[in-house]
Amino acid sequence: MIDDGRNIVLLSDVAKDKWSILYFGYASCPDVCPTDLATLNQTLGLMEEANKLQVVFVSVDPKRDVGNLNAFVGRFNTGFIGLSAEEEVLAAMTKSLGVYHEVEKTKQRALTENHSQHKSMKMTMKKNVNYLINHTASYLLLNPNLELIGLLTNPHRAPKMAKALDLIIETLD
Structure with missing residues (x-):
């Protein structure tokens, strides 16, 4: 895997003997990824065992995301x-974990946000968008040995996930 600086990173170094939740998505995802990451944050806030858990967001869009992942x-x-990860590594990793992701081409267009209604700021932002990525929106739970233990599928409800994760970690740790 690679970090924002394109340095090679091993998941075992990142997890540091912790339980891990892997979430595959992309930073320019318009809706699902931000919602799911916010839910993960809320879940951690409700957990008793949160200090034993590391959340790792794995981008399925390295072209646009590497360099912006930590900020996101x-x-x-x-x-x-x-x-x-580089495309080939990412493809092998997602296949081995049963994670789906596929680029969906869209028409070349510019999304425009007009802030002219603000007296102190008159600007128009344009951002070219020519593809979205359909992807698995589940959380993958790995134990400290990096073995896949569970898959948390939608709907993601923070209170229920916190209880379930605490129970799993307490029982299997």
């Missing part, structure tokens, strides 16, 4: 770690 995940929780 840091908006939700500064303890979250953002990583990605």
